[in-house]
Amino acid sequence: MKISSLYILLVGSIFFLACNSAPKQLPILGSREPIEKTVDGKKVVDTLYQTIPAFSLINQDNTIINNDSLKNSIYVADFFFTSCPSICPIMSKNLLTVYEKFKGNKEVRFLSHTIDPKHDTIPVLKKYADKLGVKGTQWSFLLGSKDSVYLLAKDGYMSYSKQNDSIPGGYEHSGYFLLVDKDKRIRGAYDGTDKNQVAQMSKDMDILLSEYHKK
């Protein structure tokens, strides 16, 4: 009698642990609105999530990067400039550790947008990538017109960047890494200057990837 109740307890706790260890899902960030769709003649309400608007930018290898080139990958986006004396170096250093972890994984990309297109030309970005030890285009350093990048930051990534001549470097921008899924929805925002938050992002990227592998 005693042994069987122990057995039940054991099985029960295994069930409980199994439930707990089920992979959690990342939240979907940003605004959302209901839309009505017609499926099989019936009207159903679906949710429309905020997504990254279409863009087309050039990377350090003169390759065009747009929504289409990212359709099979999750990615991390951030904003920086190569001559930045404040938070960018630590952000690059932190992102470098995540890059090393996912190096060669075709489902993971990194996009760093320069907010100083006047100085950060393609050769400057190429040199920056080389010196950082980044090869290939898994991590792309993107150049676009100032207006389009600033608008993309604001409307797409809920991030901000602007020119400010009164601070060192001349530009200010938020230090966030934005994690974007394959459907261009933002699934996480992390302080890129904080080692712990970047470590959390690295774990969350595994969770996000597992969402696609379950199917």
Place this chain on the structure above:
Amino acid sequence: MRKIIILISFLALASAVFFSACVNEDSIKYQRYYSDGLQMYKDHCQSCHMDDGNGLASLIPPLSDTTYLKTNRKMLACYIVYGLSDTIKINGKLYEGKMPAEKHLASIDLAKILTYITNSFGNKQGIFDVKEIEKNLIDCSRDTTQVVSAK
């Protein structure tokens, strides 16, 4: 005889106290510079050279190369005040980036920052005092004016 012994032991004690007080004063000054320097390093240097002094890949040079800091000790204050745009070679690696100038820093601040840097990250050079900083700054500004007038 007894008086002499008492006198001698008193003198010995007094000199020992005097001597150790001197030593302590120096080490207290060093410790003060070092801990103030750590705080100033965080404010002025750490975002590029990092908390471990290792810099960033081939973009930002490390402060952990003890040979470079030792051979260029006289120039360090000038690098901070006037910035650095020349290509430098550390441990076989070339660094071409620009280091921004920090012209607003006073000599005492430079002394503290450099005391911290040159005694951290594997370095052990001892204290930088204000006099040394001021001399270095005069020397290097003379060097630059000479270069300019030579042109």
